[in-house]
Amino acid sequence: MVREFEIPWPPSVNHYYRHVGNKVLISREGRQYRENVMAMFRDKPQPPFTGPIELYAEFYPPDARRRDLDNLLKCTQDTLQHAGVFNDDSQIAVIHIIKQKPIPPHGLTYIRIKDHEQQTE
Template identity: 45%
Template structure:
């Protein structure tokens, strides 16, 4: 299992450029690939084989509206270019979360691990709370025993009201 902190990826809207009849990776895209590749080579990571699970947490630089899927192509291609895996077709499970912006440190946190069991069967999963791999009893079991125990110790809280709109912390009518 690898835990990586990579620069925030460029959008797919700026990743490709049309030159005549050809479609090429843009200069910005090639620079991102080179940066990620050098970071991966400095860590001396062994290229992963077989089916993979990839968990991504995107921390954008600002509050602009962004689709999470627009960042995936550049990020996954750069990790393949850097040698984290042979081909992104090896990825059988991909989760992506977008977090609050951090202008001083925009980044993408990536957890990359092999999957020893087919999807939907009992096997290893990564805990949604602590990111550690654990033996799971099936697809509904996504939190390890330690985190389940810690969750049971937390006090009960009011449920979150879904569908309410907020702006700058104030409820909108």
């Protein structure tokens, strides 16, 4: 099975979480992002991936500022899990991530997920 879709540009991990005392919480921005993405999948429910998967993500930033590509990944994975695309982000066996040229004003993220075919020797 293969699925392809676009989701909004995610907040970085630096804006996704908040530290409150000894607790780590998802920030207001993170919760809003998660809700927006989950709403996209509510209208078109599909069964989640249940086995190992490969995640391919192209991140198109909203502008040309410098950004760490790996800071975008955790929020994206967690959000896709909560949206029911897969059961747990531990299912991800292979990750391909690419930062592309900006798409102003909001940016976007292109996602392709497919079943991971494990090689046997």
